[in-house]
Amino acid sequence: MSGLGNCSGALEQRKQFLSQCSQCKKNYKGMDLSNNGNFFVLFPLREQFSSLLRTKDVARQLENSLLKLEVDADPEALCDITDGRLYREIRRNVCDKQDFTVTVNSDGSQAFNSAKYSIWPIQLTINELPHHLRSSNVVLAALWYGAQHPNMTLFLDPFVKALNGLADEGVQWKTSKSVLCTSKVYCISCSVDAPAKASMQSIKQFNGYYGCGWCLHPGVCLPGSTVVKYKADLLDIPDRTHAGMLVDMETAISRGPTNGLKGPSPLINLRGFDIVWSFTPDYMHCVQLGVTRQFVELWIECTGEAYYIGKPSDLRTVDTKLCSIKPPNNFSRLPRSLTQYKHWKASEFQKWLLFYSLPCLEGTLQKKYLSHFALLVNGIFLLLKHNIRVSDIDEATALLVEFVVKTQMLYGESQMTFNVHQLLHMPKSVLHFGPLWSLCCFAFESNMGNILQLIHSSKGVPLQITTRILMQNRTREMLEQASNPVKEYHGTLYKAPELSTGIEVMGDADVFDASQHRSLFLALVGFVPKCVYEHKRVNVSGFMFHSTQYRRPLKTDNSVAFLSDRDCFVRIEHILSFRDVQNVSHVCVLSRLLSTTDLFKSVHIKSPSFLPVYKLYTVNTKMLPCVYIEFENHKFILQLPNKYETLSRGARTCAQGSLFYPHYVITLYGHFFSGHRALQYPHM
Known part of the structure; x- marks a missing residue:
């Protein structure tokens, strides 16, 4: 399948376009191919990145990140993509100091409930931007629209050529000092779900033999089944290599599928792209919507099994615990019944896995199955940490290997799914590209929702999306050049909450009697302030905390915090503020001393004990929320793995969608599905 030609994309030129297929010698009209509903739009990337980098905050953050990369980092610490070993190796071999890299994603989503037409965007994020900025500035590289899945060779080939063009010529932008900088752009990582990965990697699907793109596990088809499973008792299975994949792809051209490879993938032509390890196991699809959901379904649906907890009495016990939990208000969803798991979102499975499952299942699920599931909980938590x-x-590797092996022992070979198998490759992927959250599909899925909201009718869907995104982002680009009154007026129309970075006490203040705690103030600041005020709430870097005196929230609890600089937990009983002799404001919390013991052999699940001794703690930006669970006879404090995934939508910087330049040429590739090769055309 190949292109038939190009046009500017203007309506009249599309109508008049004529071309002949080189294979069947049949003539095609541009309008006929367009009306057939299978084509895609390719957006020039240089103009988009230039437009994005005209945003001052984005350019400043990118500049700072590139400067930090010049400093030798701690080789033992992984805090983001840029700390990954494969990232550093690719950057060292391919990039100059001013160059930046991107992550690519492609996935489909149904455009209408009553029709089978879907959109398949190719999306990009800049790896060197901080997490919140790259999540809110997703760049749209191409958009396929049609009734069938895209032909990935046809779809990816022009995309690869466009990116290699950026690797040759680069993108120009100005630094904070107005210095003109030319940065080359390299795509070095890909975050997609398993079906999209198979088509982009040109490998068999996960339900076929040799369907794993990271290793040469052959897969086993169990008796009476047509689905391939990935048994854990096969020994000495080697990892795939980039060079080995190239050999297998070449062999597949003449001999058919070789080690699962069906032929060359266009991505092998991307400079700096490793066809094996540039693909990362996606935490959202593999763990949350995959393994976690799989085990919930097993426990509830498999009657007669030793791990079955689907009896009404058992479900009632678990649901009573689950629905009584008051999570911190930065969680976007409240817990809901386990019986509704089929309707849970990925974020709900995430919270269930990390925070709710072990406390709620204790005493209901047999101990050996609970201990087995704790291996997954603890292993994934370690790979989600901020640092x-x-x-x-190493510890996560041991935990996940034990989990996979015991899954086969406890649940049988039928449960050795590809998602379970992927867990074995996650630690190595984290070593290559940083924590699981750094290359997750959440940002791309969120932007997919933004794109779908731009569709208002069934006619001309790609042109609707393109035009409306163009208008939105042209407004944002103009806003950068607007006067302050215009920016203020725009702010009144579109109240986009920004990520707070400071400390702010909230609500009314009452006078607090400091004389009762003289020794605590003397120990903290060396004097007893004359005027101390008590507040019910305090905002710390976008996280809201409240004291136990605050009675308003009925379904959330933000009274427990982890002080990372002191490595201790506090239950906030009073939030206090005062000024010292230099008139400098201080904010602190008063809490009883709290000791904890580890539960479930976990690093983040604690059993608290409150001592009758009070202590004052200074509030700083190292203060992070925790999940506090209180059942009839048990209390739990659960630490969050990082601060990025748990910020509620309202606390994040609002995602504005992809940025586009107002004057560019768009290439449309029409695709006539009759076995012939397709048509090309461009601009609107």
Whole structure:
């Protein structure tokens, strides 16, 4: 399948376009191919990145990140993509100091409930931007629209050529000092779900033999089944290599599928792209919507099994615990019944896995199955931490290997799914590209929702999306050049909450009697302030905390915090503020001393004990929320793995969608599905 030609994309030129297929010698009209509903739009990337980097905050953050990369980092610490070993190796071999890299994603979503037409965008994020900025500035590289899945060779080939063009000529932008900088752009990583990965990698699907793109596990088809499983008792299975994949792809051209490879993938032509390890196991699809959901379904649906908890009495016990939990208000959803798991979103499975499952299942699920599931909980938590040490990866590897092996022992070979198998490759992927959250599909899925909201009718869907995104982002680009009154007026129309970075006490203040705690103030600041005020709430870097005196929230609880600089937990009983002799404001919390013991052999699940001794703690930006669970006879404090995934939508910087330049040429590739090769055309 190949292109038939190009046009500017203007309506009249599309109508008049004529071309002959080189294979069947049949003539095609541009309008006929367009009306057939299978084509895609390719957006020039240079203009989009230039437009994005005209946003001052984005350019400043990118500049700072590139400067930090010049400093030798701690080789034992992984805090983001840029700390990954494969990232550093690719950057060292391919990039100059001013160049930046991107992650690519492609996935489909149904455009209408009553029709089978779907959109398949190719989306990009800049790896060197901070997490919140790259999540809110997703760049749209191409958009396929049709009734069938795209032909990935046809779809990816022009995309690869466009990116290699950026690797040759680069993108120009101005630094904070107005210095003109030319940065080359390299695509070095890909975050997609398993079906999209198979088509982009040109490998068999996960339900076929040799369907794993990271290793040469052959897969086993169990008696009476047509689905391939990935048994854990096969020994000495080697990892795939980039060079080995190229050999297998070449062999597949003449001999058919070789080690699962069906032929060459266009992505092998991307400079700096490793066809094996540039693909990362996606945490959202593999763990949350995959393994976690799989085990919930097993426990509830498999009657007669030793791990079955689907009896009404058992479900009632678990649901009573689950629905009584008051999570911190930065969680976007409240817990809901386990019986509704088929309707849970990925974020709900995430919270269930990390925070709710072990406390709720204790006493209901048999101990050996609970201990087995705790291996997954603890292993994934370690790979989600904000600062991951190499020792954490080693520990997570041991936990996940044990989990996979015991899954086959406890649940049988039929449960050795590809999602379970992928867990074995996650630690190595984290070593290559940083924590699991750094290359997750959440940002791309969120932007997919933004794109779908731009469709208002069934006619001309790609042109609707393109035109409306163009208008939105042209407004944002103009806003950068607007006067302050215009920016203020725009702010009144579109109230986009920004990520707070400071400390702010909230609500009314009452006078607090400091004389009762003289020794605590003397120990903290060296004097007893004359005027101390008590507040019910305080905002710390976008996280809201409240004291136990605050009675308003009925379904959330933000009274427990982890002080990372002191490595301790606090239950906030009073939030206090005062000024010192230099008139400098201080904010602190008063809490009883709290000791904890580890539960479930976990690093993040604690059993608290409150001592009758009070202590004052200074509030700083190292203060992070925790999940506090209180059942009839048990209390739990659960630490969050990082601060990025748990910020509620309202606390994040609002995603504005992809940025586009107002004057560019768009290439449309019409696709006539009759076995012939397709048509090309461009601009609107």
